[in-house]
Amino acid sequence: MSHEKVAGRQERRRERREQSTALTKLLQPLHTLPVYELVGPDALALIEEKALHILAEMGIAFLDEEAVGILQDHGVTVRDQIAYFDPALVAEYVAKAPGRFTQLARNPDNSVIIGGEHLCFAPVYGPPFVVDRDRGRRDATLHDFENFVKLAYLSPYIHHSGGTVVEPTDLPIATRHLDMLYSHIKYSDKPFMGSVTSAANAADSVALAELLFGAETIRQQPALISLINISSPRRLDDRMLGALKVYARARQALIITPFLLSGAMAPVSIAATLAQLHAEALAGILFAQMVEPGTPVVYGAFQTNIDLQSGAPVFGSSESQMALYVSAQLARRQGLPFRSGGMFTAAKIPDAQAGYESIMVMLPTLLARVNFVLHAAGWLEGGLAAGYEKFVLDCDFLGMMHRFLAPLDLSEEAFALDAIREVAPGGHHLGTGHTMRHFRTAFYRSDLMDYGSAEQWTALGSKDAYRRANERYKHLLHTYEPPPLDPAIDNTLLTYIQMRKGEIMRR
């Protein structure tokens, strides 16, 4: 390669990096809009009362001996692995969690604030399948994993690299967490999530974060955030408790999330679902504070309802919107960062259903003041599949939403009375001085949505959104170049991973 070519490429990289950095740094949006409070304080107090009743009299199962010991050491009554919580104890320990925290990224400009007025969008998490328009639905692989990390890296509207963006089913289960962590570090410089598949995998996540950031640094501010699902109803399993303890002791952040489908893991009513959700979330949060007071935790809520004819989960339902609004209010009353929402759909491909359902969840996500939005892009098929085209479509709307969150400009310049005066009745504003001053930045500009005429659309091949998104994601992956990574650190990480893979495979 010629010197000019290399220099040119470096220049382009630098520019892109600067641009990307600037965008990301600017664009973790703030909740400056009024929050939407679906119910009043009396309703919230009633739900809290029911939740405390569930915690005190029905209890939460902790399927881990050490955890039971920790609970008992802190004065909790445990019988047959079921812990019964005194309301005063609940309040005391939940209060130890911080109201907001910063999660470090290896590019410091990409570190994110979680909680308060800050909003953080992260990609889909967990799908074992991927879908694209060319190849259809198939088992996800490490190659897919890397692709989704790259797509998240390339979007200025995704602030986080996520966790198990897809499940790389072509790799051995026992060691794939190492490959996933490495992909996040190598192909992105945004913050990422830790493994929760076991205590040992959590320890690997912490070890890699220590190598990347320094052990002392990440004790001060977490470099990992990890998703601890409650195995609802009313149960924390050994796998999740194992990971939780490791992360809490390392002071890494946790998202404690009841996973509730009303009609399956909770009753068919929203009120009951909310009471149970609140009880489960508080149980996980207070346990983390018993392990390590001050551990950064996020109050999580994953809830929707099932279709009572088929038992299948429904996404985008009105019932789930209500639960989202109210659970956000419950978390806010505890002064905790809140995780919920996402671009959810049950659709198998990004068709009209996917569009309708995704926004049915995402707009409430904004108005409810969610702080951390997992599944903000790429989700299809109730979370079983990650869609390439869905990912870029979602990102386009996340961009629009960044706009919505900006406060309404009510300056004299924004009122533009000069322009209104200038244009005669029945005239137009296309060429006014005011339009000329502002047309570059006035509105969000989607280049993925089609706004042209039907004739233009037909002439360009009658491409629906699925097809346009197919072209977009391929173009994005084609332009991708990795963020720089210090070769010495890279080597250290790879050495650790090789060592651990050896150990694990020999077991």
Place this chain on the structure above:
Amino acid sequence: MSHEKVAGRQERRRERREQSTALTKLLQPLHTLPVYELVGPDALALIEEKALHILAEMGIAFLDEEAVGILQDHGVTVRDQIAYFDPALVAEYVAKAPGRFTQLARNPDNSVIIGGEHLCFAPVYGPPFVVDRDRGRRDATLHDFENFVKLAYLSPYIHHSGGTVVEPTDLPIATRHLDMLYSHIKYSDKPFMGSVTSAANAADSVALAELLFGAETIRQQPALISLINISSPRRLDDRMLGALKVYARARQALIITPFLLSGAMAPVSIAATLAQLHAEALAGILFAQMVEPGTPVVYGAFQTNIDLQSGAPVFGSSESQMALYVSAQLARRQGLPFRSGGMFTAAKIPDAQAGYESIMVMLPTLLARVNFVLHAAGWLEGGLAAGYEKFVLDCDFLGMMHRFLAPLDLSEEAFALDAIREVAPGGHHLGTGHTMRHFRTAFYRSDLMDYGSAEQWTALGSKDAYRRANERYKHLLHTYEPPPLDPAIDNTLLTYIQMRKGEIMRR
């Protein structure tokens, strides 16, 4: 046809009618949810101040001599057809409009309340084209018009038959308003809209309504509601003013709607668009009150922004959401019913873009407390085309939204602590007593969205939402039977229409 067959068919008709009536009567939903107030009273006062400034110093053009005379008779200064309004006069006349009113339907159970806490969904209005999956995009005909009237009649989630649901381009322009009005009356028993294409066509609309309801009846309560668009910026044209005067004098309801695309008919900023919109809406409303004090009027707001690269209108944008919320607040401050929102999209077919964009507008429509939602179903291509499949997809989500608007049940039964106690940690609620008591009505049930597994979906032909909706609308039209219409009245209407067609064609 055998006696049994006829009797059976009548029985089915009766049942369906009763069912449809019951649903419709029950389901004009109420805004019991908290309203979303995007800006505070200071911001609203500032926008109002700018609007009054526009009205007083820049003025609104009234392109109709008689209208100018009416304005001058009421103390308005008019120069070169531009009316300049004193703020006190604005307040005085706008205050004469009622806060809510009932629009009569020929089936009294289908009469709708417009204003206050009531919400009314009406179909798309105005498209010259139709789109379906089998035949693509084509000129709309009377047959299409009838089909959309039938689809609106069949949906329990559409409360209104609308107006120009599509433009029947196969009929002569001069007389097609008569055929459209007759279709609404014949194929539906929901309320409908009057023609605004000229004063004479408005007079025909009133005449037919008088024949159907009785002249005295409709002076007491309107049987027509009609869409008066402001030819923005700052202009009411002779056609709209002609229709407005006819309807106001007959005390028929009017929706006064500035039609604003920020960047084209208004400046590129939302604040300016809102100030201009408010000025224009008030001008139309106060003029209607000068013509006939107490005329029922709706404060309308159609606003979005253009794509500043192509000049094409954008739908579902964040900017238009903001304008929707704030214009609703402005209308509420005047104590007037409000019209805005709809299932808007720029997409040419019901693809993912159509889904995302439609909900980006419809959810704010609910939270902003819109009273009358024109274009609640069927809109495609920025309003240039009505989509058959889009119509039934939109209706499905309108059904969901009816659910969202119902208050959250916080009864002891809804908290279901018995069921939560009954289910052990890690168990499920599929068979609890509580689930059994409520599973039939617990959640909204869509039978158009796909919630099954990917395997089921593939086995059933991998049908995307577009294809499923195609089957649905055809099935619906196949099952359609018209509501009964007194043959004597039918004959009277047809006689009037024949007479008027003769008069018009001889001109």
